[in-house]
Amino acid sequence: AQSVTQLGSHVSVSEGALVLLRCNYSSSVPPYLFWYVQYPNQGLQLLLKYTSAATLVKGINGFEAEFKKSETSFHLTKPSAHMSDAAEYFCAVSFGGYQKVTFGTGTKLQVIP
C-alpha cells in the first residue's frame, strides 16, 4: 500500500532563509506526487505536482520540489522564506486511475521575522 511520510510536524525558519520540507513515499513503483498548501482558515491548494515528466518541478510562489527515485523522496524547497509562506504544507501520493490519494500528516511552517 502506498504511504507518505513528512518529517517534522513543525518547521521554523527565519525570513529570507532556505525552506526545506521533507516528504518520503513508500511504493514499489514511482507514483504521482503533490504538495498542497493550507493557509489559515482556508482549504488546500496545489503548490506543485510530479507526474513522471521532469524530476525538478516548479510550483507557485517560488517553491520547487525534486523527485528522487533512489531516495523515494519529494522534498519541497524555497530559496528565501517570506512571511506569507507561513502555512501548513501537505505532501500527497497517488497512482492515478481509480486509486485514492494518500496525504501526509502535514508540516506547519513558521517564518520568524
Next chain:
Amino acid sequence: DADVTQTPRNRITKTGKRIMLECSQTKGHDRMYWYRQDPGLGLRLIYYSFDVKDINKGEISDGYSVSRQAQAKFSLSLESAIPNQTALYFCATSDFPSGGVSYNEQFFGPGTRLTVL
C-alpha cells in the same frame, strides 16, 4: 469561476443530533471526496464517489454516510454526532479525462468546521 463550495462553513451541534454537510462543484468533475482533518493526523478519507452511481467507503467511514444527488452535489451526513467527530471537513473533486491520464489531483472546498458538544 469554477469552484468547490461547502455549506455550512461552521456548525456547532450537540451529541446525538443528525448533521448534513453539503458540497457543490461547478468544475464538471465526476469524482468527489469527503475528508476530515485533525491536528497531527493530516487528511483522512471518509467516502468517495467516482460517478453518480458509485459510492465507496474510505478509511474512516464509521458513523458517516453520504449521498451523491447529482454530478455536482455530494453530501456527508453524521447520523448521530459524537464529540470525537469534531473536526474540519473538506470536500474535494478530481477529474478523469476521457482518453487522458488521471493524476487524481484534488481540488478542495474551503472546509466546514464542525464542533460536537
